[in-house]
Amino acid sequence: MTLAKFASFYTSDGQGYGLVSDHGIIDLSRRYCSKWPxxxxxxxxxxxxxxADEAATLAPDVSLADIRFEIPIPAPEKIICVGVNFPDRNEEYRDGQAAPPNPSLFIRFPRSFTGHGQPLIRPPESPQLDYEGEIVIVIGKGGRRIPEGSALDHIAALSLCNEGTIRDWVRHAKFNVTQGKNFDRTGSIGPWLVPFTDEAQIADIKLETRVNGWVRQQDRTSRMIFSFRKIINYVSTFTTLVPGDVIVTGTPTGAGARFDPPIWLKPGDVVEVEADGIGLLRNPIADEV
Incomplete structure (x- = not known):
């Protein structure tokens, strides 16, 4: 079965959204913007x-060469990221501690992300730009204190994230990582949204991150410490989830910081994050100008 791929994009006519095919974009925003901006x-x-059903027989309106991919959900109310959600990632800390009973969380701002194909920006404040390939879930039905048993009913779609990080800036304070996670355009989300169907779709996804074709990270969602159900349940305990909220669910071991010596991203590098049934998110690296 071919799954629908919904993208947000920018053309010379402005911002829009539509369905992605091999031959271009079916521009749904032209047809439905008054109802769904x-x-x-x-x-x-x-x-x-x-x-997706209504557009299935339509021909593309715009060539892929004529668009710039944007992050799929413009201005989400919340982007919540999960830290240390794979066993090997927990072991990287070498503190001898078992995985904690609850997920570690932090917030990112929409401006810290860019779209598929756009450069991730290395700021002048630090050369320590690093990658983190992750799977994204997008909330479709809001709620508070959502039980694990019904948590998946609240997922609308899946996407990918390169949760780019300025490593030395996550150590500027004692208790938080906010600074190093929120430099403008250091991460990416996309290329598109794939509608969520059922638990089998996410039960054992292979997630892989490559830098210049070299596999740096690889793991499967079946090994996650905190399941998608647990994450939704836990997050919704303290905050009300609303449609369009983005949850970034954690990265495997193998980030550049863990090499000896560390291998930071530099201009000219290309990072690819790929996952079964979702797609491939690709971004070059550039210095801020």
């Missing part, structure tokens, strides 16, 4: 599947 409103209305 962005994919966030489509998701809130539970209309992803309906739009």
């Amino acid at each position: 962005t994919l966030r409103e489509v998701i809130a209305d539970g209309a992803l599947t309906r739009l």
Whole structure:
């Protein structure tokens, strides 16, 4: 079965969203912008599947060469990231401690991400730009204190993230990592959203990150310390989840910081994050100008 791929993009005519095919973009925003200005409103209305069905026979309106991919959900209310969610990643800390009973969380701002194909930006403040390939879940049905048993009913779609990090800036304070996680355009989300269907779709996804074709990270969602159900349950305990919220679910071992000596990203490098049934997110690296 071919899954629908919904992307947000920018053309010379402005911002839009649509369905991605091998031959271009079916521009849904031209047809539905008065009802659903962005994919966030489509998701809130539970209309992803309906739009995919209605557009199935339409021809592309725009060539892929004529668009710039944006992050799929513009201006989400929340982007919540999970830290240390694979066993080998926990062992990297070498503190002898077992995985904690609850996930470690931090917040990122939308401006810290860019879209597929756009450069990740190394800031002048530090050369320590690092990669973290991750799977993204997008909330479709809001809720508070969501039980694990029904948590997957609240997922609308899946995507990918390169949760780029400025490593020395996550150690500027004692208790937080906010600074190093939020430099403008150091991470990416995309290329698109794939509608969520059922638990089998996410039970054992292979997730891989490559730098210049070299595999740096590889693991499977079946090995996650905190399941998708647990993450949604835990996060919704302290904050109300709303449609369009983005949850970045954790990276495997193998980031550049863990090499001896560390291998930081530099201009000219290309990072690819790929996952079964979702797609491939690719970004070059550039210095801020």
